[in-house]
Amino acid sequence: MDIFAQQLANGLILGSIYALIALGYTMVYGILGLINFAHGEVTMMGAMLSIALLNALLSFTGLSPVLCIGITLLITLPFCMLLGVSIERIAYRPLRNAPRLAPLITAIGVSIVLQNVAMMIWGRGYQRFPDILPSQPFTFMQASLTPTKVAIVLVSTVALCGLWVLVNRTQLGRAMRATAQDSQVAQLMGVNINRVIAATFAIGSALASLAGFLVAANYGQADPYMGFMLGLKAFSAAVLGGIGNLAGAVIGGLLLGLIESLGAGYIGELTGGVLGSHYQDIFAFLVLVSVLVLKPSGLLGKNTVERA
């Protein structure tokens, strides 16, 4: 089953990118109970900025590609962390006690602003990722892979392990978990909530920009519109796994990746040609709608009585 193995591999690679972005949604939701709609745009900014920096470094410094990638990430990640924290500071913090619709609308506003800022800086066209990564395919377990694809899975795994350690083994992680459980009590116990929330946004944004870099490297290009769909799908993944749950986001991401690639690959044959791969984008939405309607807490989320 060479084709099946390939589709599995495709799904896992796509899924690990979704997982990285989904973590950002889930962390913010766990702590603030808020959907950070602008998260996808942070991913986009990460991708665009890293391409721009990489191109500039390669053409002006003559350093080795590996070093250039290192420097690029060293600049892009902190930049996006700062961006995430500023979004929270400007658009969400003042509205923490406002009606639920308010932060959602500001989030849409922030997304539009970020998209258009990116267009003003880099134009509306596609930015090309330089050809510095080896792209020669090789066969592994009957699936054709490239070193970049393997790197995506490895980098995601390392980042996820790092996050797990951070949340479960550090002081900050404990504060985050406490805030997620009950922010008022956490505050009484001496946790500086604002700092914890800022840290959450920073970490989520760092993961998002890392994902942005990986997307750009894998597909060879990035554009100002890419964040929206990517964000939406990652959000669906987070909901699928159980929003607010870290392991859930990872599992949801991988599952959604698999659903999409197996779905698009086999739907035509399964339905005898009535439906085809033009419904690929529908899978994410269907997953989202059916999970929310049937089991709003997701696969791993805790059951709450009423989400009202």
Add this chain to the structure above:
Amino acid sequence: MKTAIPHKVWLGYALLVLAALLLPFITGATFGSGWVRTLDFVLLYAMLALGLNIVVGYAGLLDLGYIAFYALGAYVYALLASPHFGLHWSPFVVLPIGAVVAGFFGVLLGAPTLRLRGDYLAIVTLGFGEIVRLFMNNLDRPFNLTNGPQGINLIDPLFTVQPFQLLGLRITSVYLYYYLFLFLACVVVFISIRLQDSRIGRAWMAVREDEMAAKACGINTRNIKLLAFAMGASFGGVAGGLFAGFQGFVSPESFVLLESIMVLCMVVLGGMGNIAGVILGAALLTITPEIFRDVAVPLQNALLGRTVIDPENLRMLLFGATLVITMLYKPQGLWPARFGSR
């Protein structure tokens, strides 16, 4: 409401009506009938925004896929009154059908999502809007229902008139569409006002303010929310049908998510729950792009010698920033509803 309405108010209404009736002639004479067409769209979007206002403003249910109902209305009109199936039904039949179909889909969307709270609902409706668009784009096979991405062309107009001269102006159908849309917009406004002051309207607002408390007061929250979805959707359906008849061409690219967000902006910016505010929002957001197109480029060329910022970017940037600033500093919109005074 028992107190007699003062003369001043009547005078105000009379002036308002007079102004609305004269507007296309003044605009047509000074700026050309291209701007009358813009006015037509202002009215169309006002109807659309008033429909969304029922869902978002009155009942407090954030709907990010509202354009789907507009699309449904437009496609119903296009399918029943175009050469695509060779059907040429009268608009008097097709528009109500569009309203019913959109309303039905409104309930279909509403029913499973009743349990969801605000932000989840927003995402699900967003997904719904995209699914509707994807189906419209793809239902040309195995059976050609929507003609896919090519869209449906040569849709029957709502009415046809021969251009004629009046007071030195060449009166084309654009002017008459204005009065048709004005009349329908007034109907929508009237329904909105009656709803707002009715038991249903109060129930919606109760649900919006506190669903639990509303339930405890004996309001059937399920039915009342479904009613909001259905009402809002059918307004959208009518507006969609009018759009199809007015434009003569529909294709899925007219119904993208950004349109949903635009209509939402009209409601939010103008003032959620306030009819006059929503109309103001619709007018502002429909006219500004036109002005930007006419002013931003020549102005930049004159000042800086070249076009530095694309007007489309500038406009979207300002929209985004306005949304954020409105929510932060004037969360009730430019023209807030004044519930206390009623």
Add this chain to the structure above:
Amino acid sequence: MRLPMIAACSIALSLSLLAGCGKSPEPTTTPTDQATNSDTLKIRIGHAAPLTGPQAHLGKDNENAIRLAIDELNSENFLIAGKKAHFELLSEDDMADPRTATQVAQSLVDAGISGVIGHLNSGTSIPASKIYHDADLVQISPSATATAYTEQGFSGAFRVMANDSQQGKQLARYAVQTLGIKKLAIIDDRTAYGQGLADQFAKTAESLGASIVKREFTTDKSTDFNAILTSIKGSDAELLFFGGMDAQGAPMVKQLRALGITLPFMGGDGIYTAEFLKLAGNDTEGVIGSLPGIPLANMKGGPEFKQKFEAKYGVIQLYAPYVYDAMRMMAKAMQQAGSIDPAQYRPVLAAMEYPGLTSTIQFDSKGDLLNSPVSIYQAHNGQWQFIKTASDQ
């Protein structure tokens, strides 16, 4: 209840302001017009294309081309009915948006134009054509290629470029007859352009005896095609045809090669761009693309046009020669009819045989090109290389 009063006052105020400041320049005469003598015939020509937004570079290109044609006509003592013609360009920005296009069309009609060159996109040309048709105008689109544009039965709607159906047909003939391919896989991006091209390609290929072994779809915003490409890998297709644009075509061909698939890759004018070569880099080798018309260098007078245009406006983007032809042809029809009234010169235009840069232009009964050559190109060493020009004759 003070609100209606305030509203009424504010509306009344704004109305009076509108009336006051609304001394717009529309049909009034400008000083330069009065300066010209009474023997000149003023002709307003409308032009519409996206002048802002993502396609602004193409729209500007079109605008420059029509400006070049008009400047030439105005300076070369071009006579219509014994009077010296003075063309005046009214160029509008339709933002590539169907709704804006109708508004722009309306204002062009208001301005009393005698003909329109535009719009650039199919999605804007179609809704706008209804407004021009209602005003009994002649519209020549330089670059709208959707078949629906001329299938509306509007007598005044013409185009000077091969439509999607003509292009898809020539590409399929090249693939099946010249390359001898029997089994095809097709992907389209579910846009009006991509779907139209791919459908016509499939239809012609099947009529020539080839079979479509896989038909897959994507969108014009996707970047991940691994799932559909893998499923094509499992079929026995000998060539992959893509109906869509460069932004999807480039990552698609990269992913194709990364999956270890060596199928030849083919597309239409959507991938025949410099951007495609830039984005896909080394993986473009052997990719086949096409462009309606003949290469500029092979056009009669092409190199001179290139020189003329580039001296004034810089590098030609894409459609400039077509716009130039459309404008010159419309002027020629006016001259032969001896009138700038669309009702008078439309029949002349419809029956004309005009030796243009892009080809000898002649319309069929629908307003499409009668003879529509399509040129096939292949990417080699990061450059598009001309292979051949195919046409029905």
